Amino acid sequence: MATVTLRNIHKSYGDNEVIKGVDLDIDDREFVVFVGPSGCGKSTLLRMIAGLEDITAGELLVDGERMNEVPPDKRGLAMVFQTYALYPHMSVAENMAFSLRLAGMSKAKRWERAKEVARTLQLEPLLDRKPKALSGGQRQRVAIGRALVRNPRVFLFDEPLSNLDAALRVQMRLELSSLHDSLQSTMIYVTHDQVEAMTLADKIVVLQGGVVEQVGSPLELYHHPNNLFVAGFIGSPKMNFLPVMTTGVQDSGTNVRLPGDAVVTVPVQPKMLMVGDRATLGIRPEHLRIDANNPTVMGEVLVVERLGGETYLYVKIAGGDTFIVQADGDSRAKVRDHVPIYIDGHLCHLFNADGLAVPQAERHHLTLSTPEVSQTQASHQTYAQHPQSSQTD
Ligand SMILES: Nc1ncnc2c1ncn2[C@@H]1O[C@H](COP(=O)(O)OP(=O)(O)OP(=O)(O)O)[C@@H](O)[C@H]1O
Ligand SMILES: [Mg+2]
Structure with missing residues (x-):
């Protein structure tokens, strides 16, 4: 003891x-x-x-x-x-x-x-x-x-x-x-x-x-x-960050505009950010997806790292920021390709101007903290609502 x-x-x-x-x-x-x-x-x-x-x-x-x-x-x-x-x-x-x-x-x-x-x-x-x-x-x-x-x-x-x-x-x-x-x-x-x-x-x-x-x-x-x-310290490769501007606040989520003008709705608690507030959007490489049917932003591939099981694409997106995207091990993407990237708002994090996380909306939060469900099962449940369809490139 x-x-x-x-x-x-x-x-x-x-x-x-x-x-x-x-x-x-x-x-x-x-x-x-x-x-x-x-x-x-x-x-x-x-x-x-x-x-x-x-x-x-x-x-x-x-x-x-x-x-x-x-x-x-x-x-x-x-x-x-x-x-x-x-x-x-x-x-x-x-x-x-x-x-x-x-x-x-x-x-x-x-x-x-x-x-x-x-x-x-x-x-x-x-x-x-x-x-x-x-x-x-x-x-x-x-x-x-x-x-x-x-x-x-x-x-x-x-x-x-x-x-x-x-x-x-x-x-x-x-x-x-x-x-x-x-x-x-x-x-x-x-x-x-x-x-x-x-x-x-x-x-x-x-x-x-x-x-x-x-x-x-x-x-x-x-x-x-x-x-x-x-957010940047835990996770490897580290979480991608983008400067964004709040453009709308509803109960279902907060809309933020990315540097290239795309808008993503993140289900965070309402009224934590106000229209016009600057914030940082965070999304992990494993939560981004190359998806020609559903592109949120386009990006140019700068570097391709093939690890066998997965491929890391270093992609320059509109506005000049670089994203790391985890793609399939057999991804055919190559340097200078222009790739469509889907950003799922449910998998994003938002941080206010002081760098503090904006709390996730109740529903998302509750799923993860239900006491009788283990952490691993709970996270699977959450992700089951937003399945990552197979990558197409
Ligand atoms: N004996 C000492 N006298 C003066 N400053 C010290 C002394 N020991 C450590 N420090 C300072 O205290 C701070 C913390 O040091 P510490 O060794 O705890 O860091 P750490 O997190 O273990 O780093 P690392 O990952 O490099 O081992 C550092 O700025 C270091 O320079
Ligand atoms: Mg030490």
Whole structure:
């Protein structure tokens, strides 16, 4: 059992305030991921939880108990870093058992515990090897093992996979996910890789400039970003944005005019935008469609990226803005083609002049938050109302 609570946490280095009042509740057994651009304060926040940095102001609680003054080794937390810094002269088993030796555990017990953890991490055959005889992924597993042997209440990970190649990252991501499943412990994980965040997290905390921009499940953030920053940060490739002008407001939706004069009706709550207001329209590449029967805008293909399963078209639309459109893997579109793009208003987001999301209309919103329907089922239901017909090009 381990909950972690942050209450109005601040951190300053001299006059430079880098964490500006963070409030957060982390539940027992939750996998929480901190994401955000470089320098936003992810590591600082994690290191304050670990006790490696003083907390300038605010309160940190673990299981309801104040931790601000408790030294790191008494907090019952274990941290895994990006640079795993194993002791080169020690074997895998010795590396993993080292912290237990410091804690005064007998040799027999240390060995037993290291073996047990090695079994969980499939490191058993490597127990006698020195770190230099291990692959990057194996070394990272030893670093995780070193945290695991201590049976911590909470695991803290700071970009543990950044030094691994792409294939290993995916493999280790899956391993971490099943480790969390089997250990059932609370995990806090820092990354700037939003795919890692989406796939691992129960709850994502999006940070920018030392401030929490939004907290939510991966799909909440994907479907209901609070603002332009979160909308642009979550999702890959990122959401397309277009400057628009409000031309009509009805109960059924708000009309906005795109730079090329096309009008799209977005079912947001009425009266949040007024006729004449400037706003930003957001739509994800996977929600755009090449459709000769129903074009909203025409665009000229600038770049084609073929990934096999899908194709990304970088398209210049009227007014000069560039859209990324996800097309079929076997799309025949090529550079300089003029393609018709259908923009479905139901799949669009609107942001006001301050960059804040205009709330979606009640019906759309309710479908997604009906409690007895799981998030995934709910999003399928919503999308079933607006099927993406097959792409024609
Ligand atoms: N010891 C320090 N002294 C002064 N400033 C610091 C110190 N440590 C971090 N900072 C500053 O605090 C801010 C947050 O740093 P932090 O390391 O938490 O960022 P991050 O989100 O982890 O970034 P990255 O993704 O690059 O690891 C940065 O502006 C950094 O320069
Ligand atoms: Mg960092």
